[in-house]
Amino acid sequence: MRQSSIMDIISPIMVGPSSSHTAGAVRLGLMARNVYNAPVKKITFRLYNSYALTGKGHGTDKGLLAGILGLSVDDTRIKNIFDSDIAKQIDYKFEYKEDFNRHPNAVDFIFDGNLSMQVSGDSIGAGEIVITKIDNFSVNLTGKYNTLLLVYKDVPGMISRVTKLIGVNIASLQCDRYAKGDDASMCICLDGEVDKALIDTISNFDDVYMVRYIKKLEN
Amino acid sequence: MIKSVNSFEQLQDICEFKNKHIWEYALEREAELAEISTDAMRNLVKKSLDAMKDAIKSGLCSKEMSISGMCGDDCDRLQRRYANRGALFGKLFEKITTYALATIEENLRMGKIVACPTAGSCAIVPSVLVAVSEELNISEDEQINALITAGEIGRIVSHKVALAGAVAGCQAECGVASAMSAGALCQILGGTNEQIFNAVALAMKNLLGLTCDPVCGLVEIPCVKRNPFLAIHAVTAAELAISDIKSKIPLDEVIDALEQTGKLMSPTLKESSQAGLAKTKTALELENRFFNKM
Numbered sequence: 001m002r003q004s005s006i007m008d009i010i011s012p013i014m015v016g017p018s019s020s021h022t023a024g025a026v027r028l029g030l031m032a033r034n035v036y037n038a039p040v041k042k043i044t045f046r047l048y049n050s051y052a053l054t055g056k057g058h059g060t061d062k063g064l065l066a067g068i069l070g071l072s073v074d075d076t077r078i079k080n081i082f083d084s085d086i087a088k089q090i091d092y093k094f095e096y097k098e099d100f101n102r103h104p105n106a107v108d109f110i111f112d113g114n115l116s117m118q119v120s121g122d123s124i125g126a127g128e129i130v131i132t133k134i135d136n137f138s139v140n141l142t143g144k145y146n147t148l149l150l151v152y153k154d155v156p157g158m159i160s161r162v163t164k165l166i167g168v169n170i171a172s173l174q175c176d177r178y179a180k181g182d183d184a185s186m187c188i189c190l191d192g193e194v195d196k197a198l199i200d201t202i203s204n205f206d207d208v209y210m211v212r213y214i215k216k217l218e219n
Numbered sequence: 220m221i222k223s224v225n226s227f228e229q230l231q232d233i234c235e236f237k238n239k240h241i242w243e244y245a246l247e248r249e250a251e252l253a254e255i256s257t258d259a260m261r262n263l264v265k266k267s268l269d270a271m272k273d274a275i276k277s278g279l280c281s282k283e284m285s286i287s288g289m290c291g292d293d294c295d296r297l298q299r300r301y302a303n304r305g306a307l308f309g310k311l312f313e314k315i316t317t318y319a320l321a322t323i324e325e326n327l328r329m330g331k332i333v334a335c336p337t338a339g340s341c342a343i344v345p346s347v348l349v350a351v352s353e354e355l356n357i358s359e360d361e362q363i364n365a366l367i368t369a370g371e372i373g374r375i376v377s378h379k380v381a382l383a384g385a386v387a388g389c390q391a392e393c394g395v396a397s398a399m400s401a402g403a404l405c406q407i408l409g410g411t412n413e414q415i416f417n418a419v420a421l422a423m424k425n426l427l428g429l430t431c432d433p434v435c436g437l438v439e440i441p442c443v444k445r446n447p448f449l450a451i452h453a454v455t456a457a458e459l460a461i462s463d464i465k466s467k468i469p470l471d472e473v474i475d476a477l478e479q480t481g482k483l484m485s486p487t488l489k490e491s492s493q494a495g496l497a498k499t500k501t502a503l504e505l506e507n508r509f510f511n512k513m
């Protein structure tokens with residue numbers, strides 16, 4: 001049974017007008033920013049379906065950009081974000097698409113620059129979001145847990161090598177791979193925090209290509 | 220280990236067993252789950268309450284229109300009329316309707332609001348709670364208690380029905396907000412736990428089937444005016460319940476009906492803007508204008 005809180009109902013404090021199309025957009029942006037984990041120089045936002053169709057009226061475009069810039073859902077700067085100085089520091093554009101294989105409120109963040117990366121996510125209602133894909137790996141990041149994300153070579157023993165170092169309780173674990181022995185991803189949701197030393201240790205493992213520690217969203 | 224309480228019957232039983240008010244039980248459980256003190260938990264709730272009051276304050280003195288240009292100046296219109304000639308039902312009615320429009324219009328102009336439970340239904344709980352508290356001199360502590368109860372009601376409903384128009388129509392957004400407000404108001408009026416549950420049931424029962432058919436897919440038409448309507452609806456439910464009028468259908472069964480109605484509701488009437496008000500002749504004209512402007 002899912003655990004719920006009254007704070008799911010009487011919050012968040014957010015700028016309007018829509019929890020899915022505005023607050024959800026900001027939270028998707030924040031998560032994508034955390035996943036990318038490098039200064040954003042150039043980005044394309046690709047909005048799908050309802051996000052593409054009604055996004056402008058809901059400030060979805062503003063929300064996505066604000067999230068990428070690190071603003072929280074209740075930041076009143078979101079409304080005029082396009083005119084703000086912080087927005088002028090990056091090169092961004094929006095694309096609008098229809099694709100009914102995608103969620104009604106889906107978005108791709110296409111990062112360019114020194115590090116290219118594509119992060120995809122959906123706004124699934126009431127401000128809740130899920131990051132579904134990072135490049136071609138399926139993931140399931142909701143922003144509710146501190147999460148360790150690994151990209152590595154699919155070799156036997158990797159899961160136990162990593163998880164035995166983690167001292168806090170693991171809430172969930174999801175793996176995906178291109179093919180046997182090929183690139184693989186591991187998404188570990190945690191009930192607590194891990195320190196930088198652990199992340200460095202795992203980063204130095206043979207066959208580990210990338211490690212990200214993605215902190216949970218504050219609101 | 221905290222026993223999870225996911226139905227109103229369980230909530231009623233546990234409150235009876237522990238001899239506690241709904242808010243007391245909910246507050247203690249939330250604090251325990253979050254591993255913080257009850258005072259810290261109250262502070263979190265107070266933050267939401269304060270933000271609700273700030274939204275009302277900002278909304279009362281603005282008539283800035285939304286991005287679409289369709290809505291934004293009705294609170295001003297209402298205030299001017301009340302200044303000129305009071306409401307038939309008196310000061311409390313004036314405040315509830317004004318605060319509701321102030322909040323929901325603040326939402327559409329991208330102001331700061333509290334999603335309660337959602338952004339499109341954000342004005343119902345605050346307008347009832349704040350207006351009644353001002354008129355009846357309700358202490359801040361009691362306001363926080365009432366907001367906790369409202370949250371607990373919404374939380375339990377959300378276990379059965381996702382509080383999203385796209386899933387179950389407006390009955391699950393503004394409808395649930397109205398039911399939450401009815402329970403909170405009943406508590407403020409000194410209602411017993413049983414009376415509070417009846418207030419929730421009465422409010423919810425009379426909103427079953429409410430669809431979500433927003434014009435242009437925006438949180439504007441009919442959402443803006445629906446908020447003051449359903450705020451007043453909550454008062455009716457609380458007034459009846461505090462008089463010991465009972466819902467003949469128990470609250471959990473009403474929520475079952477809400478869930479079933481949501482499932483049976485055509486997807487064209489669930490936030491997809493494919494039917495109902497969204498496809499009227501005037502709505503199509505507004506849609507043309509809006510998409511050309513965008």
